[in-house]
Amino acid sequence: MTGLLELDDIHTAYGTSLVLFGVSLEICRGECVCLLGRNGVGKTTTMRSIMGLTPPYKGRVRWKGEDVTGSHPHRMARRGIGFVPEDRRIFSELSVWENLDVAQRSAKRPGPWTIEAVYALFPKLRELSKRPGGVLSGGEQQMLTIARTLVGNPELLLLDEPSEGLAPVVVESLLAQVKRLKAEGLTILLAEQGLDFSLALADRAYVLQKGSVRFSGPAGELRENVELRDNLLAL
Ligand SMILES: Nc1ncnc2c1ncn2[C@@H]1O[C@H](COP(=O)(O)OP(=O)(O)OP(=O)(O)O)[C@@H](O)[C@H]1O
Numbered sequence: 001m002t003g004l005l006e007l008d009d010i011h012t013a014y015g016t017s018l019v020l021f022g023v024s025l026e027i028c029r030g031e032c033v034c035l036l037g038r039n040g041v042g043k044t045t046t047m048r049s050i051m052g053l054t055p056p057y058k059g060r061v062r063w064k065g066e067d068v069t070g071s072h073p074h075r076m077a078r079r080g081i082g083f084v085p086e087d088r089r090i091f092s093e094l095s096v097w098e099n100l101d102v103a104q105r106s107a108k109r110p111g112p113w114t115i116e117a118v119y120a121l122f123p124k125l126r127e128l129s130k131r132p133g134g135v136l137s138g139g140e141q142q143m144l145t146i147a148r149t150l151v152g153n154p155e156l157l158l159l160d161e162p163s164e165g166l167a168p169v170v171v172e173s174l175l176a177q178v179k180r181l182k183a184e185g186l187t188i189l190l191a192e193q194g195l196d197f198s199l200a201l202a203d204r205a206y207v208l209q210k211g212s213v214r215f216s217g218p219a220g221e222l223r224e225n226v227e228l229r230d231n232l233l234a235l
């Protein structure tokens with residue numbers, strides 16, 4: 001496996017509020033890596049640091065070996081990193097198809113993920129093609145948010161809390177869809193509080209506590225060792 005993304009000792013703050021204290025992690029091509037940890041430990045901030053939305057004030061972000069620390073978010077997207085944020089900001093007045101079309105045009109990264117291909121992955125979106133984004137349910141909006149990122153043909157997908165706020169049956173189908181993405185070889189970094197969701201998908205896991213990595217290892221270790229899991233994820 002070759003290293004795709006590497007974080008080396010990143011420190012990130014919002015103003016004077018320090019949030020990440022030396023996070024290092026690596027994601028290899030084809031892997032699904034999950035980032036676990038309780039509320040407020042810095043999962044989203046780690047993704048924002050990667051995307052250049054909140055650049056680290058210390059440490060390095062490397063993409064395919066190149067130092068890209070502090071790059072503009074658009075440049076990170078152009079390089080092939082697709083960010084699916086927690087807050088699912090879609091255009092509520094535009095139809096599902098228009099949301100996808102805008103995303104595809106602005107990404108300017110042709111590849112296998114056409115609108116047809118995302119409709120094949122999410123058949124529900126095809127049915128809703130002409131409906132305005134604003135009338136979709138939470139689960140449908142989440143599918144659209146992921147689909148919109150996919151049409152930019154990312155090499156790495158950052159998924160921030162995809163299952164948050166969704167009904168269990170919706171989470172089940174989302175899990176199956178993300179499994180398909182993984183099976184198709186997409187590299188994924190997944191931030192989740194839902195342990196079942198992330199451990200069902202991930203090859204490796206990093207657990208954050210208060211802005212630092214407290215555990216890194218095979219996801220299987222966390223799946224099998226309840227004590228370790230409770231210990232790491234306790235408040
Ligand atoms: N824009 C911001 N300005 C100031 N502080 C922030 C901002 N965003 C997040 N924080 C703080 O940074 C810390 C880490 O937040 P972050 O959102 O990265 O955590 P998280 O692990 O993603 O949490 P959650 O599970 O709730 O999504 C928290 O203490 C949070 O209050």
Ligand SMILES: [Mg+2]
Nearest residue numbers: 043044086161
């Ligand atoms: Mg978060």
